[in-house]
Amino acid sequence: MRASSLFHASSFRLTLAYAGVFLVCVLVLFGVTYWFVTGYATQDEIDEIGVEYASIRDEAQLAGMDRLPAIIDDHLRLRKDVRAAYLLMDAQGRKVTGNVDAMMPFGGARMMNLPLDGEIRAVRTYGYTLPDGQFLLIGQDTSTLNEMTSLIVRAFGVGLVVTMLLALLGGALISTRVLGRIETVGRTAHAIVEGDLSQRVPLRGRGDEFDDLATGVNAMLDRIEDLMRSMRQVSNDIAHDLRTPLTRLRQRLEHAHRRAHDVDELRNALAESITQVDSILETFGALLRIAQIEAGGRASPPSAVDVSKLLAGIVEDFSPAAEDHGQRIVADIEPGLKLSADRELLTQMIVNLVDNAIRHSPSGTEICVQGKFLNGAFELAVADSGPGIPPHERENVLRPFYRLEASRTTAGSGLGLSLVAAIAKRHDAKLSLADNGPGLRVAVLFPLAA
Amino acid sequence: MRILVVEDDAETAAYLVGGLEEEGYSVSRAGNGRDGLFLATTENFDLLIIDRMLPELDGLTLVKTLRAGRIETSVLFLTTMAGIDDRVTGLNAGGDDYLVKPFAFAELLARVKALSRRPRGTSSETHFKVADLELDLLKRVVKRGGREIPLQPREFRLLEYLMRHAGEVVTRTMLLDNVWNYHFDPRTNVVESHLSRLRTKIDKGHSPELIHTVRGAGYCLRARE
Numbered sequence: 001m002r003a004s005s006l007f008h009a010s011s012f013r014l015t016l017a018y019a020g021v022f023l024v025c026v027l028v029l030f031g032v033t034y035w036f037v038t039g040y041a042t043q044d045e046i047d048e049i050g051v052e053y054a055s056i057r058d059e060a061q062l063a064g065m066d067r068l069p070a071i072i073d074d075h076l077r078l079r080k081d082v083r084a085a086y087l088l089m090d091a092q093g094r095k096v097t098g099n100v101d102a103m104m105p106f107g108g109a110r111m112m113n114l115p116l117d118g119e120i121r122a123v124r125t126y127g128y129t130l131p132d133g134q135f136l137l138i139g140q141d142t143s144t145l146n147e148m149t150s151l152i153v154r155a156f157g158v159g160l161v162v163t164m165l166l167a168l169l170g171g172a173l174i175s176t177r178v179l180g181r182i183e184t185v186g187r188t189a190h191a192i193v194e195g196d197l198s199q200r201v202p203l204r205g206r207g208d209e210f211d212d213l214a215t216g217v218n219a220m221l222d223r224i225e226d227l228m229r230s231m232r233q234v235s236n237d238i239a240h241d242l243r244t245p246l247t248r249l250r251q252r253l254e255h256a257h258r259r260a261h262d263v264d265e266l267r268n269a270l271a272e273s274i275t276q277v278d279s280i281l282e283t284f285g286a287l288l289r290i291a292q293i294e295a296g297g298r299a300s301p302p303s304a305v306d307v308s309k310l311l312a313g314i315v316e317d318f319s320p321a322a323e324d325h326g327q328r329i330v331a332d333i334e335p336g337l338k339l340s341a342d343r344e345l346l347t348q349m350i351v352n353l354v355d356n357a358i359r360h361s362p363s364g365t366e367i368c369v370q371g372k373f374l375n376g377a378f379e380l381a382v383a384d385s386g387p388g389i390p391p392h393e394r395e396n397v398l399r400p401f402y403r404l405e406a407s408r409t410t411a412g413s414g415l416g417l418s419l420v421a422a423i424a425k426r427h428d429a430k431l432s433l434a435d436n437g438p439g440l441r442v443a444v445l446f447p448l449a450a
Numbered sequence: 451m452r453i454l455v456v457e458d459d460a461e462t463a464a465y466l467v468g469g470l471e472e473e474g475y476s477v478s479r480a481g482n483g484r485d486g487l488f489l490a491t492t493e494n495f496d497l498l499i500i501d502r503m504l505p506e507l508d509g510l511t512l513v514k515t516l517r518a519g520r521i522e523t524s525v526l527f528l529t530t531m532a533g534i535d536d537r538v539t540g541l542n543a544g545g546d547d548y549l550v551k552p553f554a555f556a557e558l559l560a561r562v563k564a565l566s567r568r569p570r571g572t573s574s575e576t577h578f579k580v581a582d583l584e585l586d587l588l589k590r591v592v593k594r595g596g597r598e599i600p601l602q603p604r605e606f607r608l609l610e611y612l613m614r615h616a617g618e619v620v621t622r623t624m625l626l627d628n629v630w631n632y633h634f635d636p637r638t639n640v641v642e643s644h645l646s647r648l649r650t651k652i653d654k655g656h657s658p659e660l661i662h663t664v665r666g667a668g669y670c671l672r673a674r675e
Contacts, residue, residue, distance in 0.1 A: 274554075281552055282635075289634075316604060317630060320643035348634050355638045416637075 011175045018171030019164055026163050030156040037152060041145040042124075046109065049126045049138050052084070056136070065132060069097040072136075083116050085123050085139030091132065098137070105135035116141060181210045185217060197225050230399075237401040238287070241414070242280060249276045286415040290400070293345065293422040302427075305346055307337040307380065311371045314347070318354050326363025329354070333371040337378055339446055341427055349423040352416045353382040353442050361386030365439070378448050383441035394433040420444075451566060454495045455479045456486030456512070457528070458504055462551075466499065469555050470562070483507025490516055495523050497566045502529035502540065510543045517544035524565040528553075537633055556667040560619045567618065578613035581673040583652060583660055585613050594656055604629070605648045612661065612671040621668035645669060 056075060060068045069088055076086050076099055087098035095102040100114050106127040114123045125139035184201060191199040200221060201214040256269030315331040322329045339346070350369070357367045361384045370381040389397060396402050398421050401414040420442075424431040430445040453475050457463040460481075467477045478493070480486035483504035490498055490512075498516075502509040513525050527545040529536060540548045547561050576587040584593045585606075592599045592609060601609065608629050612620065622641050626632045630640065649661045662670045 278552075278554075285550075316602070317640055317644075318638060320647055321638045321640050324639070324643045324646075344633060347632065351632065351634075351636045355636050358638050 011172070011179050014175035014179070015168060015171035018175070019167040022163050022167035023160070026156070026160050030152075030160075033156075034149065034152055038145065038149055041148060045124050045140045045142060045145065046126075049124070049140055052079075052138050053126065053128060053136070056138075068134075072097050083121065083141035083143075085114055085116060085125065085137065085141070087135075087137040087139075089135040091134060093135075096134070100137070100139070103137075105129060111142075112139075114139065122146065185214065188217070192221065197221070197228065234400050237399075241401045242283065245276060245280050245283075249273055249280070252276070283415065286419060287400070290415065290419050290422045293419070293426050302340045302342050305339050305341050305343045307339050307341075307346070307371055307378070308333050308335050310343070310347060311337075311350065311369055311380070314350050314354060315369050318351075318358065322358055322367060325358055327358060327361060327365045327367060329367045329369060331369050333369065334373060337371050337373070339378060339448075341446075345423045345426065349420050349444070350380065350382070352420050356416055356442075357382050357384040357386065357440075361439070373448075374445070376448055378446045379443055380446065381441055381443035383436045383439065385436065385439040388435060388438055388440045389433060391435070397433070398431070417442075451497075452476045452478070452493075452495045453497045453499060453562070453566070454486065454489055454493075456483065456490075456498065456500045456504060456509065458482055458501065462501075465555075466558075469559070473559060475562075481505075483509065483512045487512050487515060490523065491519065491521060497562060498523050498525045499562070500525055500527055500545075502527055502536070510539065513544045526558075526561055526565055556619070557621050557623060560621045560624060560668060563618050564615055564620070564624070575614075578610070578616070580613060580616045580660060580671060581658065582656075583613075585609060592652075594652060599651050601648070601651065604644060605651070608644055608648055609652070612669065615671070617670070617672045619664050619667050619670050624668070 052075065056068075056071055059071045063071065072086050072088050076084065076097075085098075085100050087100045087103070088096040089102055089105065090096055093102065093105070099116070107129060108127060110125050110127065112123055112125055113120050114125075115121075116123065122142045123139040124142050125137055128136045128138070130136055181204075188199045188201045200218045203211050203214050205211065252269060252273055256266055256273075260266040260269060311333045312331055315329050315333075319329050354367065354369065357365075361367065365384050365386045367385075368381075368383045370379070370383065372379055398417050400418040421431050424444050428447055432443050432445070434441045434443065451474070453470055455463060455466050455470070455477060457466060457479065458481055463479050463481070467479055470477045478489060478495070480489050484506040486498075486500065486504065487507060489495075498513075500509045500512060504512070507515075509527060509529075513527075516523070516525075525545045525547075527540045527548045528551060529540070529548070530551045537548045546565055549558060549561060578585045578587075582595045585591075586593075587610065590606065592601055592606065608625065611625065611629050623635070625641050626635065632640075645661065649659075653659045653661060658673060660671055660673065662672065664670050
């Protein structure tokens with residue numbers, strides 16, 4: 001299915017739904033209005049008939065019942081303009097007076113069609129049986145009410161047509177705009193699927209839900225692009241960093257194969273080759289370990305580690321080695337630091353940092369291992385007074401295989417800090433490299449949760 | 451001294467069997483876990499070298515089955531699984547030592563010797579003596595020629611391990627594993643610098659030298675060259 005046809009279909013549906021909602025609203029409004037207006041008018045007519053009857057009865061009581069026909073004639077004359085109907089019949093069913101013909105007497109309200117002013121009209125009537133057996137009918141023409149209701153119906157009819165037109169127009173407008181923005185996201189996705197990973201969803205800058213969506217999608221794309229880049233980088237690095245030693249190994253073996261004169265020379269060449277293979281395997285091992293740490297899924301749960309003790313132990317373990325390098329390790333550790341962590345990984349992290357400090361600093365350097373509480377978190381740091389790392393290189397050294405020019409010649413896979421970074425991430429800790437003025441200070445900030 | 455090698459890869463198995471026979475061991479080989487279990491339960495061996503990943507029955511299950519059947523032959527696990535958990539699960543299943551492939555043959559040999567010297571789980575000794583060097587675990591005292599030598603805690607544990615394995619070659623990795631409890635290799639020469647200090651304290655001004663460096667393999671504490 002093409003994106004545009006989907007877009008049109010859903011735009012159409014949205015518009016219809018929009019118009020439908022308006023239609024329902026108008027109909028409800030009409031129903032309520034109609035019900036109230038006709039209800040009120042009907043009640044009004046009934047009341048008027050009641051008032052009329054009461055006034056005729058009162059007048060007849062005052063003047064005497066024999067004056068009743070005259071009273072009715074008076075009322076008939078007075079109310080000619082409102083098209084009233086009157087009929088008085090005697091007990092035998094003969095018409096005494098009135099403007100409608102004799103009929104079967106009845107009691108209560110009744111709608112009937114009667115000839116008034118020369119035409120048949122719908123008349124609301126009420127039949128009364130008087131105490132002496134006479135029958136009195138009082139009627140009221142309802143054509144005013146009918147005209148009013150038909151006016152209401154007409155008004156709503158016109159209103160409905162206009163509303164529907166506006167609703168369809170508005171619905172089409174809004175859905176086109178809304179779906180248009182969704183389609184923009186879709187188009188970006190398509191462009192990315194086609195291979196252009198640099199595409200981003202444009203922002204309108206209104207800070208609405210669509211901008212939120214676009215920001216979210218863009219952030220996701222940034223992350224994916226980042227991952228892709230680092231993956232490409234890592235595979236390039238692996239290819240390069242393993243190719244170089246493998247090439248050297250091949251050269252060495254070939255050289256020995258062609259040039260070695262005696263068994264001793266061959267033996268030496270083989271021993272050197274084994275060392276070289278070991279270092280390549282070590283690099284592989286480190287890569288696997290980083291991948292495993294990054295992937296998570298460690299079977300043993302983290303345990304409460306007494307970090308103060310752990311740090312002190314590492315300082316003690318590495319002091320002799322540092323002294324052999326003409327360096328000094330000092331400890332600046334607050335007591336009682338406890339952390340829920342993976343002991344072995346934590347140990348390896350600190351050892352790697354101390355290791356780095358020892359190997360990349362000249363003799364005379366002081367290395368400080370620190371552990372302290374810091375605003376609800378806990379900071380573990382290894383600081384040295386060595387050559388440090390220039391600010392623009394600090395981000396780079398965290399990358400796998402990245403090595404500073406100065407340390408190209410020292411042994412090492414260039415994976416030590418990557419491993420530290422992976423372990424820190426595993427513990428939700430923040431790794432930072434800073435100037436120690438002079439030297440380097442690598443700090444790991446652990447959140448003190450639970 | 452009989453060793454059973456349970457390893458499915460023919461080349462690795464030949465490398466192991468050949469190397470161990472050269473060292474004077476009598477070696478049998480099983481190519482899968484089921485045969486390995488059969489041999490281990492029907493014949494007497496002093497040591498089992500078992501690969502973790504085996505066809506038919508994996509190494510971990512094999513050792514669990516053996517231990518459940520009260521067969522307490524020492525087990526050395528070999529594995530390409532360098533995972534952070536694998537060592538722990540291997541040891542918990544009843545393995546006595548754990549060696550990650552690839553390894554140097556000297557490393558394997560040192561561990562084989564350490565495991566096959568004595569029956570499993572009997573190390574209740576508290577007093578060790580090599581020549582005129584004595585170590586008392588209960589009093590935490592080290593004496594040479596009757597004179598007490600003060601040691602740092604780590605140096606004490608290092609010497610204790612060397613004395614438990616007196617006469618055997620212990621590798622750098624074995625020391626890291628057992629004395630430092632580091633199951634990875636710090637690049638800094640932690641072992642070397644501690645050993646050189648220990649050597650100074652133990653051997654300086656005494657004769658004969660007791661701590662020896664075995665080239666290409668590791669260290670050895672023994673009275674004679």
